[in-house]
Amino acid sequence: DAMVIQNPRYQVTQFGKPVTLSCSQTLNHNVMYWYQQKSSQAPKLLFHYYDKDFNNEADTPDNFQSRRPNTSFCFLDIRSPGLGDAAMYLCATSRDRGEQFFGPGTRLTVL
């Protein structure tokens, strides 16, 4: 089945220790997104790639970076995680501006 896969599902890191979350898709969608979702809140868009074009949201901290080496893969790098970065990170894909298909998420814990 075509899908969005996120690894790892759970990630524990220490305060200030860089971490990378990965996302892959078999849907061949041209747009990939990274969201941050904290408890009882709606997902918050961090950035998206439209093909190779990177689009950062104005309020996304510089601490968050992303890479999309090819159509299928996208990475979220958190350079120096703080306690406030503990959250669920969701990857999603879409074909152009259509509906999004989400991965299962990576729950990040910062100690």
Add this chain to the structure above:
Amino acid sequence: AQKVTQAQTEISVVEKEDVTLDCVYETRDTTYYLFWYKQPPSGELVFLIRRNSFDEQNEISGRYSWNFQKSTSSFNFTITASQVVDSAVYFCALKRDGTGGFKTIFGAGTRLFVKA
């Protein structure tokens, strides 16, 4: 500015009851897209429906139905004969056409509890 309001924070029903989740949106665009997503306790958001602004036809899919009314800027979601498996957070969302159209404006979500 675009905005999505889901005034119901939590709803609790007993199994087999019908339940309607309200969604009101604001946009100045003439072309836009509305969505509903379901987020069960497992955490993965699941796409339920997309509706284009120029298509006001209501839709039914099994026990789910959606009522889109441009005159009141509402896109309500009804679950008929609710089941325990319907327990989840439901998000209504809006996307614009054109510039900025990749950003989804989510409502705050409505948490639905269906008790057996």
